[in-house]
Amino acid sequence: MTSRNRKAVIGTDEFIKGIWRENPVFVQVLGMCPVLAVSNTAINALAMGLATAFVMLMSNTLVSTLRNFIPKQVRIATYILIIATFVTIVDYAIEAISLDLHKSLGAFISLIVVNCLILGRAEAFASKHRVRHAVLDALGMGIGFTLALLCLGGVRELLGDGALFGVAVFPDGFEPWIVMILPSGGFFTLAAWLLLINHMQQRKEAKTGRVQEVPR
Amino acid sequence: MSAKNKTLEIDTSPHIVSGASVEVIMRNVVFALVPVCIFSVYVFGLTALITLTAATLSCLLTEHVLCRWRGDRSTLGDWSVAITGILYGLTLPPALPVWMVVLGGVVAVGVGKFLFGGLGHNAFNPALIGRAFLQAAFPVSMTTWYPALGAERFAVLPPSTFTLPFASPVYDSISGATPLAVIKFDGDITAATDLLMGLTSGSTGETSGLLILAGGLYLIARKMMNWRIPVAIFATVFALSGVFYLIDPAAYPGPLFMLFSGGLMLGAVFMATDMVASPMTSFGCVLYGVLIGALVVVIRLWGGLPEGVMYAILFANAVSPHIDNLIQPRVYGTTERGAS
Amino acid sequence: MYRTLVGVGMFCGLLIAIVFQGTLPVIERNRAEALERAVFAVLPAASQRTTYALTPEGEFVSDTDAVGQRVHAGFDSDGRLIGVAIEASGMGYADTITVLYGYAPEQEAIVGIRVLTSKETPGLGDKIEKDAVFLENFVALDVRLDPSGETLQHRIVTVKRGQKTQPWQIDGITGATISAKAIGEILATSSERWVPIINEQLEQLVAGESDDES
Amino acid sequence: MNEQTLWSVFVNAALVNNFVLAYFLGICPFLGVSAKIGTATRMGGAVMFVMLVSSVCAYAIHHLLILIGVPFLELIAFIAVIASTVQLVEMFIKKMSPTLFRALGIFLPLITTNCAILGLALFQTNRGYGLLQAIVYALGAGAGFTLALVLMAGIREKLELATMPDVVTGTASALIVAGILSLTFMGFAGLGA
């Protein structure tokens, strides 16, 4: 790309990169605890993803806004404080919206606080960029995270319960693979996704390798 | 003379070999398992035959396909996957739907063996991984036992065997219960002779203690099995359960019952002795056996499950690298036991 | 330097306090509704409830601020006592199981049960919440007091599926024996403690006014 | 109030509901620090220590916040107090025993913001453990974490010398092993009941 339209692209790139190229789960392998713990159904996964995205959006915004006021020495403490605040808010919000959802997500809502992804974005991105970019970054990462969670939650619910978002997908008589909603199923499903992505990447590399050879 | 101008072949010493080979060892293990399979078909009938065949074939096929996919030679020839397949089949309930058998076989070889790098690298016993996966995935099917010596076992298949893929199996109203489940949930003891002869409900291959022991003795005699592992397991189970039996015979089953019930025989003789996943040194093997034995007793007596052999072995598999690290042979001419 | 930190802290604290205050009524209403649903589920004929606390002195008081273990009395639309919903918990297969069960003094039986929290194995242990035959047990599970009034005539016990012969027995679940037994144990222990207390104070409960929360 | 016996609390935290393999807490260090047995062991020790400290802290905070009527600040208080306490202890250890500091110290800052620590604080509060139960819970959770980490490290050291297929990279292989370990730990279900 030329340097002229580069600036225009940056904004989109901040948004896009989190969804695929720097996907927090599949590529950076961050924030594993919630990814594995609450991806046993698609609904849980979606709720968790949105909650995380919301916290990330708010904390990124605030951190970016305050980036010139926060002293270097206490910046991490401040970030954690900000994140914990929004997590608490989300916690109460979810409990107000649906007790059942709150029950099934359990302590993992509170544990969003220690999701290294959020602190990582605050420290690595929001504290160094303007609010607009920080927001886009948070949105991209949040959506990427949510999508990844859905990928896991979808597969696990589909196989483990024969349903998607609580709606039965398979005809009656489907025998659920209970292991998928158990902890080991979480490990296996994420491993399977990573294997698939590795495989695709390797195929792509092999292909581009061939393409490059042709002109010679 | 012509010999003097001939090109000589060169190789590195030693120029003779003992004749032991992976193939031969593996093939003999298969031989040792054949009587167990035959007996299981006798006890459970056609459905056991189908289960065993499906298990073995699915493992063989998975191995073949994955080897080809990876671009390697197919490794069916080393017979190791045949062992995995048969052992895996022997751990399953006889009337398990075929589609589940196949799924577990794919997991056993695909996850338990291939992903780890194939023969020699599987950190866990692949057959047990397949079974553990099924146990977690389909707990009901995996604990629904077909009765032993049913009158029509050679004529009629249980409806569950040929359940449509991914569909829930339907079981007969007549279903057996394993001796361990009976004692755990009802407090009844199965007669020792029935246990010994294997005329009880259970997994396809776990019931005949005598044949399993015979197979093990054959392999031990041919030095294809480390006798220390099964002996350590048996001794530990016997001693531990014996102590508790003496303390309170009403609450705890006797040591002989513990030895001959469930998968202990099959597990101790054929599963725990998987060379790849067990420790190397003699002392290490004894420790490993003691660990398995102790875990079996703990899980059976105090755990939520009636049976713990599979989990005990898998756990010990995970510990075995540490046993190998800690128990290295003391090198000749040194005073300390091995380096870390 | 710390001024910023303290400032942010103050701001955050304030924010949380506002949200907390804002959501508190909603959450409490949700919880009350959930409790109500549960109580009405285990006391099918009830349409109103009063929560009592058992004071250390062994008296039931309907004062909401009173300390002590709580039970919920359910009344029908005429204000007649239907039964008492009691929370009980015990160790299940994987983790603690908490249940709410309804005791109907008139029938001298447990007339409903609802699992509040359980981590039992999905598909196996969680049959205690879904298995129709198993739930059938709790339409009228006998917890008759023995003549002394101190204890139950028959302790609740879980038996193998299909072997239930007595009204105080629970027909178990094949394949989920431990979870089913756990429920039996939880109910047995709890009913042995609560049924005599409730019967002793029955008059007070019957007389108790139902507060019209619903 | 929770009436579980101490033994039951311990066995449950260490084996049955292992923090890593059943609750997915502390996955980051589990995947990150499990390549070598030596590091894994020391990390385990450090986690156990921090858990102990934070368990006591969490118990105190919970009761203090209820006393002063601001339970909604619990999360923030947990994070802040645990982090600063660990920091203090770290400085204390550095002064008192440089050897211990060298062995465990480098892990301490990493652990503070680890979900296993916060998870421990939240769970023990949710379950209403008493102080003694909370301490035993922390010990059990720490022991379970260490066990999982060390077992993982042993297998990974072995796998390092294996010829795994190309698609199986570090994280994926670690997750597969973790899944299998998780299956294995299912065998402990019902223990300590």
Add this chain to the structure above:
Amino acid sequence: MSNLLHRYPSFRNGVHPPESKADTHALKIRQFPFSPVLVIPLSQHIGAPAVAVVREGEEVARGQLLARSDGFMSVPQHAPASGIVQRIDFVPSITGKMVPGIYLKPHPGSSQEVAEGEPCDLGTASPDDIIAAVQSAGIVGLGGAAFPTHVKLKPPEGKTVETLIINGIECEPYLTTDHRVMLEHTADIYMGIRYLLKATTAQRAIIGVEANKLDAADALRAAAPDDMPVTTGVVEVKYPQGAEKMLITALLGKEVPSGGLPVDVGTVVVNVATAAEIGRLLPHGRGIQERVVTITGPAVGRKGNYRIPIGTPLRFALEQVDVSDNVSRVFLGGPMMGQALSSLDIPITKGTSGFVAFTSAETAAEEPEYPCIRCAYCVDACPIYLNPSQLGILAKNEEFDRMADDHSLMDCFECGACSYVCPSHIPLVQRFRDAKAIVRERQAA
């Protein structure tokens, strides 16, 4: 059966390959003819090569000095035959490289009488005199190692030798030279032991014999002089019983410290053929000109034990014993530790205890190498208690430093027991040899 009733002492672990000695152990030692040209490398021992003292074209008598020793870690070389020095040039060697050596053309008509030198008188010689005499006789370990014997005999400062062990084990399959020497040269052996006892100031001597050579043990016992503190100890038939360290453990129950020498446990081990040669040569002041060699193997027509002049080309030797046309592999030494030869041009040297020729029929189809299945056969075979399996896996991953630091790679003496038993056909010893070379290089760097 007798093994069950009477267990011979032994070391732990080891293997038991087929002995394959029946073809030759009953055959008496026969004299070999001279080949048209003798090829005599200047270095037939470990240490500095000898320095030639003859010129091209010079006439030499049998037993005359051809090359003198170059320092203490070196031995001289005597003429194996009366003849003419054709060339002093490069000669083929077992490594495939050409090494300095002498081409000697024996005189066909010569009487081949052996020249005598200064005799070493047992009664008057001091230990140092004997050690010097052993060196000037050009004697090296005839068991195969070819380590200069006199070097061993002088204990380092501060160490004393209590026990002299005469190694008559010959645990390598096929080889029977030591067996024959023990039967036919019993007197020479005892004479040699007298010299050795005096040289080392050892209190006693033990002759170690494997239980498959009981006739040799009986002969030795029968001939044992009353005035000598010497006994014959029979040990279990097991490979590598003949390794110095293993034999010391079997006979004395002591372990030589890792990285140490037998003298660290007060012993010196000398091969029985070496002892016999000392007893044969020293009283006459002669040097080595020939040695006993087993030529055997399925490809050999006239198998046997032959006394062969040093420097006889292998090709000539094999022709003499009617080697089969389809010979495909020839090993110098036994099949366990011996080296496969790529060429028949190399000569027989002092270290050549025998060679074994296989036809293509014995050469089994190349077995595929399987991954290590951790069967631990090798762990139970390794005589020095290493973990060859782990070492092999590490070698495959080129973790040489870990092999040396954590798994005592450098203690391996390459006996080959691990490779012999490996069901996966992994060339463990070869990998260890390569790894040791690399580790040594790195340590030197």
